[in-house]
Amino acid sequence: MLMNCTLTIMATGYTFIRRFLCLFNLIVWLAGSCLLGIGIWLYVSYNTYARILPSYHLLSADNLALFIGTITFLVAFCGCCGSWFQSKCLLTVYLSSIIFIMIVEIFIGILCFIFQTQISQTLQSELLNGIQHRYSLNNTNGIQSTWDHIQTNFHCCGVNNYTDWYQINAWPDKLRVPNSCCRPNNNATFNNDDNVCGFDAESDLKYIWKYGCLQKIHHYLLTNIHSVGITSIIFAFIQFMALVSAFLVIFTMGYKKDKRKQRYITNTNTNRAAYNRIRM
Numbered sequence: 675m676l677m678n679c680t681l682t683i684m685a686t687g688y689t690f691i692r693r694f695l696c697l698f699n700l701i702v703w704l705a706g707s708c709l710l711g712i713g714i715w716l717y718v719s720y721n722t723y724a725r726i727l728p729s730y731h732l733l734s735a736d737n738l739a740l741f742i743g744t745i746t747f748l749v750a751f752c753g754c755c756g757s758w759f760q761s762k763c764l765l766t767v768y769l770s771s772i773i774f775i776m777i778v779e780i781f782i783g784i785l786c787f788i789f790q791t792q793i794s795q796t797l798q799s800e801l802l803n804g805i806q807h808r809y810s811l812n813n814t815n816g817i818q819s820t821w822d823h824i825q826t827n828f829h830c831c832g833v834n835n836y837t838d839w840y841q842i843n844a845w846p847d848k849l850r851v852p853n854s855c856c857r858p859n860n861n862a863t864f865n866n867d868d869n870v871c872g873f874d875a876e877s878d879l880k881y882i883w884k885y886g887c888l889q890k891i892h893h894y895l896l897t898n899i900h901s902v903g904i905t906s907i908i909f910a911f912i913q914f915m916a917l918v919s920a921f922l923v924i925f926t927m928g929y930k931k932d933k934r935k936q937r938y939i940t941n942t943n944t945n946r947a948a949y950n951r952i953r954m
Contacts, residue, residue, distance in 0.1 A: 691926070692757050695919040699753035699768075702916070706746030709905075713739030742909065745775060753920065762927055769920045772913050779910045798888055801833040809844050822854035830887035831855035836879075838886065848873075855882045 749771045756764030809817050825831055831851055832838030839851040856871040871881040 691919055691922050692760070695757040695916065695923055696754050698916055698919065699750045699757065702746060702912070703750035703754060706743050706750055708743075709739055710743030710747055713737070713741075713743050742779070742905075745771075746909070749775065753916065757920075757923060760927060762924060765920055765924050765927075769917065769924065772917045772920065776910050776913055776917070779913075780907070797892055798833060801888065801891070802838060805833065805838055806842050809842060811844055818852070822852060824887055824891065825852065825854040825883065828887055828890040829857075829883050830885055830890055831883040832886045833888050834886040836882055836884050836886075851882055857881055857883060 749768060752764050752771070753768040755761065756768050804817060805821070809821065811818065832855075836851050836855060839855070840849045841847065850873050853871070
């Protein structure tokens with residue numbers, strides 16, 4: 675009687691855990707789909723920032739969201755199907771993947787918090803190098819449009835200040851700044867033939883943004899990195915719950931298989947003994 679009661683409780687618990695794991699992975703699958711969509715949106719909308727910071731391209735918010743979203747999408751699909759169809763193979767793949775992903779995401783979460791030190795050390799020199807050597811008027815590498823976008827939206831000019839644009843490779847003999855450094859002013863009168871406020875920056879200082887973009891870009895990057903870091907740690911905690919549930923389902927599946935095998939052997943031995951008694 676006690677044995678039957680125990681088996682009933684185990685069967686009920688197994689069904690609950692299996693359905694919970696299936697529902698849980700369905701939710702995670704949907705979350706992974708959303709994260710993948712956010713990654714695509716970030717890539718399309720803000721990928722231009724990676725052009726001026728090539729060293730941080732792989733750690734940009736869009737690439738991390740795309741990577742985590744794709745992996746979560748695929749792994750959660752395996753977990754959902756494995757728990758629903760009681761496939762030990764799929765659940766084993768799911769369990770192994772969760773362990774690997776947890777390690778990677780925890781590492782990314784820690785890295786996102788400590789990486790800001792390296793950003794502070796190299797961000798300024800990399801931005802200045804891009805202005806001095808890679809900026810071109812024909813926008814062949816996308817640097818011009820990227821800086822125009824940054825300076826227009828952040829209301830800044832250059833890295834430290836507007837003088838960073840003086841005598842760069844694109845105009846080695848001129849003290850000028852890009853048009854995107856100009857303040858919006860419909861009544862301005864400029865001292866140059868092209869009627870562009872940045873053509874002679876020293877004469878048109880009141881018409882341009884004087885402060886640099888370094889701090890604003892730095893804040894933008896750290897905001898994204900902190901967001902991705904916190905998201906990675908939260909995902910790792912949630913996936914730990916999935917790890918425990920998947921382990922219980924696999925263990926219970928193995929236990930049930932062993933019990934069926936034991937019952938089969940017991941019944942076979944009982945039938946064989948009864949057959950021998952009848953023959954005798």
